[in-house]
Amino acid sequence: xxxxxxxxxxxxxxxxxxxxxxxxxxxxxxxxxxxxxxxxxxxxxxxxxxxxxxxxxxxxxxxxxxxxxxxxxxxxxxxxxxxxxxxxxxxxxxxxxxxxxxxxxxxxxxxxxxxxxxxxxxxxxxxxxxxxxxxxxxxxxxxxxxxxxxxxxxxxxxxxxxxxxxxxxxxxxxxxxxxxxxxxxxxxxxxxxxxxxxxxxxxxxxxxxxxxxxxxxxxxxxxxxxxxxxxxxxxxxxxxxxxxxxxxxxxxxxxxxxxxxxxxxxxxxxxxxxxxxxxxxxxxxxxxxxxxxxxxxxxxxxxxxxxxxxxxxxxxxxxxxxxxxxxxxxxxxxxxxxxxxxxxxxxxxxxxxxxxxxxxxxxxxxxxxxxxxxxxxxxxxxxxxxxxxxxxxxxxxxxxxxxxxxxxxxxxxxxxxxxxxxxxxxxxxxxxxxxxx
Numbered sequence: 306x307x308x309x310x311x312x313x314x315x316x317x318x319x320x321x322x323x324x325x326x327x328x329x330x331x332x333x334x335x336x337x338x339x340x341x342x343x344x345x346x347x348x349x350x351x352x353x354x355x356x357x358x359x360x361x362x363x364x365x366x367x368x369x370x371x372x373x374x375x376x377x378x379x380x381x382x383x384x385x386x387x388x389x390x391x392x393x394x395x396x397x398x399x400x401x402x403x404x405x406x407x408x409x410x411x412x413x414x415x416x417x418x419x420x421x422x423x424x425x426x427x428x429x430x431x432x433x434x435x436x437x438x439x440x441x442x443x444x445x446x447x448x449x450x451x452x453x454x455x456x457x458x459x460x461x462x463x464x465x466x467x468x469x470x471x472x473x474x475x476x477x478x479x480x481x482x483x484x485x486x487x488x489x490x491x492x493x494x495x496x497x498x499x500x501x502x503x504x505x506x507x508x509x510x511x512x513x514x515x516x517x518x519x520x521x522x523x524x525x526x527x528x529x530x531x532x533x534x535x536x537x538x539x540x541x542x543x544x545x546x547x548x549x550x551x552x553x554x555x556x557x558x559x560x561x562x563x564x565x566x567x568x569x570x571x572x573x574x575x576x577x578x579x580x581x582x583x584x585x586x587x588x589x590x591x592x593x594x595x596x597x598x599x600x601x602x603x604x605x606x607x608x609x610x611x612x613x614x615x616x617x618x619x620x621x622x623x624x625x626x627x628x629x630x631x632x633x634x635x636x637x638x639x640x641x642x643x644x645x646x647x648x649x650x651x652x653x654x655x656x657x658x659x660x661x662x663x664x665x666x667x668x669x670x671x672x673x674x675x676x677x678x679x680x681x682x683x684x685x686x687x688x689x690x691x692x693x694x695x696x697x698x699x700x701x702x703x704x705x706x707x708x709x710x711x712x713x714x715x716x717x718x719x720x721x722x723x724x725x726x727x728x729x730x731x732x733x734x735x736x737x738x739x740x741x742x
Contacts (some may be wrong), residue, residue: 378416546614552575
């Protein structure tokens with residue numbers, strides 16, 4: 306008979322609070338040893354995806370009764386590595402992982418926002434009950450209420466981490482209530498492994514196509530991309546997350562070849578129809594993207610572009626593919642929307658961004674009504690729920706680590722979001738860090 310294992314993992318390097326994560330994980334492991342009699346409790350520091358998988362591979366098959374991760378978290382799951390080299394498992398990597406769960410096993414993610422998307426996804430992927438927090442997590446000296454942890458808190462005393470209302474979720478009033486002792490620990494939310502229907506763009510493809518048939522309605526994005534795709538010779542381009550093909554159709558007169566790839570078969574169908582109606586079917590090719598492998602030969606394209614879709618992709622696997630398909634000196638150009646609450650000093654940029662957006666909408670009369678129909682459709686809200694935005698630092702830290710010579714610009718500012726634009730710069734084999742994923 307296989308002895309059940311309760312595995313508690315923690316990280317220390319990704320952001321601040323590393324020693325406290327170690328202390329909280331030790332406290333948790335001690336309590337679990339008392340609560341789960343007959344089980345072997347293993348405590349492990351894991352700083353990378355590779356180390357986590359090695360820990361899982363070292364467990365006997367079918368022995369993992371409980372998995373606990375005490376760490377920082379992004380919208381798509383726990384974070385490993387550091388700010389200089391952040392790591393996060395992609396959907397593709399999670400689906401390929403071999404985790405030795407026992408019958409009736411459970412997984413607990415003691416990380417920020419893990420209940421919003423990741424815990425339900427994990428439950429569905431691995432067929433185990435998964436638990437997480439909706440709010441951001443905090444450290445506390447007490448288990449049943451928030452108690453501030455001073456820098457001098459002794460390492461041998463208990464320390465707890467739990468979800469709690471605070472400044473990041475409820476503003477300064479939330480912070481005041483937290484430090485006044487009015488904020489209670491959030492009860493972990495639980496998700497059973499019932500199959501979910503992940504919502505994509507198929508259900509909204511027609512409405513999306515009506516709104517964004519002309520890519521120039523995205524004035525800031527088009528201006529930034531157009532300036533970086535200007536060339537004295539025709540370029541070959543891969544558009545990752547091509548949607549309805551509007552970008553490649555607009556660029557087609559200046560291209561030698563355009564390849565559009567998208568996970569939505571309905572979007573691809575609209576892209577093909579748009580290319581045919583505009584006379585570019587011979588120059589543009591559109592295919593459905595299945596997994597993180599690009600159906601493109603080695604070193605065959607000049608630019609890889611991802612317009613408002615990079616957050617949906619399997620980052621590390623896709624980046625490896627981008628390196629493979631780009632010719633020496635090629636570039637990756639990424640524009641994406643990120644979650645970023647407005648700072649007071651950004652108010653002028655907000656006004657300028659809104660003015661440019663309204664001006665672009667006025668130039669394309671049908672756009673505003675078509676956009677209204679798209680945003681009002683329930684399928685659009687369901688798609689956003691299944692594919693949430695990432696935080697600004699998640700995208701910026703990742704791109705800067707993988708492409709250290711690149712440049713990141715903020716090209717549009719909203720009340721709770723920004724649009725970031727990233728140019729990797731010319732890429733050569735020696736210019737991009739390799740082998741650290």
